[in-house]
Amino acid sequence: MNIISLFQKVDIATKIKNAPDSGYQIGVVIGSFIPFLILGGIALWMYKRVKKETKTVINL
Structure with missing residues (x-):
């Protein structure tokens, strides 16, 4: 997959x-919002994962 294709203007x-x-x-319209929803979901997952790990480290 070409990286250039990811940055093409639509x-x-x-x-x-x-x-x-x-x-x-x-x-x-739905197709234009899907990449943002996926990135938001990944960011939320990462936030919750770090928050959970921080909570377990503090309790030690």
């Missing part, structure tokens, strides 16, 4: 304007 407004129907528009 013009969501153009995709929605050229959408064949409303289902495609919803898919584009």
Whole structure:
């Protein structure tokens, strides 16, 4: 997988304007939010893991 492909700009407004129907528009919007949700989930998991480890170290 090319790293360059991860940084390509995607013009969501153009995709929605050229959408064949409303289902495609919803898919584009959901697809644009998925990476942020995944990163947020990973950050939350890391936060809870560190918090749990800190709690066990303090109790020793």
